[in-house]
Amino acid sequence: MSANSKVVDINKNREELITFTEEEVETIKRTVASDANTDELKMFLHVAKSYGLDPFNKEIFFWKVKGKPTIMTSRDGYLKIADRHPQYDGLVSDVVRKNDSFKRKSDGIEHEYGTERGDIVGAYALVYRKDRSYPVYVFAPFEEYRADTKVWYKYPSAMILKVAESMALKRSFSVSGLVSREEMDVQQLEEDKESPTKRFKKQKEKEDYIDVKDNAQDDSLSQREKEIKRIVGKSPKLKNDLLNYLEHAKKENDIGEEEKMSINKLDDQQFTQLKSILQTFKRLA
Template identity: 30%
Template sequence: MSKEIEKTNEMQEYSNDKIELIKRTYAKGSTDDEFALLLELSKRYNLDPFKKQIFYIPGTGVLVSHAGLIHIAHQSGYWAGMKTLIITKTGEEVYVVDDNKNISGAVCYIYRKDWNEPLVHAVSFQEYIKPSRTGYPGAWERMPQTMIKKVAEAGALRRAFDLGGLYIEEEMDTYTVYDEQEENIEEGEEKETKVQKKSSAPNVYLARLYSNIQAFSKKYEKKEQDVAKYLEKKIGKEMENFNTNDIKKAIEILKQLIEKEKAKEKQKDFEIVVEEPVNKTNNDEIKEWQKKLEETFADLGSGKDGK
């Protein structure tokens, strides 16, 4: 943490009730150590959990938000703004592109009052894009320009204001909370435990699974708790204990549920489309039959009169 930020920082203090509220809402599933880390970082950087400037994701760890990083930069007293542009596949720097297929990356310029030149930080789109695996368009598919700009800005803010170790959720498929290069572990056994946790941790996928469950439940009018319990029953463990393979299996199961619901919708559409013309045809046929019967009876009647 830079000295200027430390000088202007006012330590956050919370009552016991608020601490319990933070743990139940923004740090659900965290261990005592992880929750203590969240509180320590919130105090050190003057971040507000209630504004979601800092939070915890199961399987990933303590993260800050994009707004949280900007908040830290503002309170330093040296913030002079930033400019973020999309890099096209021809190397041009533009604010937006008309075709998302033309995104090569993003570049962020950070300006400080005590610098003559801005810090420049660029990132590759292909290194960070995270396509949805559920059949629903995810954030990277719906607003890729916004997402890659956030990643560029997060990296630039870390470098400009000495915020190593503070990452945003959008980066977490690339970075992990348990970064071996940044850990200061003395005991070899403790290091082995950390590395094992790193390899088995599902990173941001668990949060994405939660998001997919919410989307599925909303679209098909299901209860989120029921869907979550169904997945837990299929996998054989509670969701907060899912590893990467468990999450992949859960996503496949969710895909199957989506296909079943889509099939039901198609069946309904088929019934609606088919019923109307069949009924209309039947009505026309009945009228035609009635007309023919009336003509036949009329002819038969005329025949009798002729006899």
């Protein structure tokens, strides 16, 4: 940040751990939070400044889910908040599998395992604070939190551990106004508790007016479509994020309901934003 730049003061009554110049706020409006209206931008900047998370370093993100503003961080974002707190005294976490010896005690966990471990049961996290006699404890059962996505199938241990750690860190330091991608997966699970037929019908209705050529041969795709296909791969979650963005862009570009929206109809700024969002969500996964 330039020392001569004027700093924008969003909230004078609360300690700010990070500040933004007017120029940086304008950049955030064009990039990280381009979907945000004036009030949503103020909210985003307030949360970022309160918790000291830097959007330019990809520590905090703005995203609209079904028109509702969502401010996201990652498990590492929660860790950064904890590390800064003077009472933070450490994090202990692990994945529990069948055949493990696992017992919770008031002041910690007794967890032992050998070489013959079974399927994942869940994960636990304990966050210690110097000003508390007992740690904050969270156990995340695997079957309750597992999302039906490629990353969960490929890295189930890492994902369930992130869920437990995020929840424990968030609870330990009363973090509000933020969610992690893992928590969004959990929220999506709650929203998707409906019949497979109903889910398929909703997806089909969305794809009927949004053109996503994910199954096409590369030689029939435009350069833009190839770039997005490389990012999304076979991830159902990223494909859904792509569809959500195109649905938003369809309304933003005032395209008629009967006309399809495609990646190729995005303007340059929208296409750059789409790539940035998908790449960010891919890294968070």
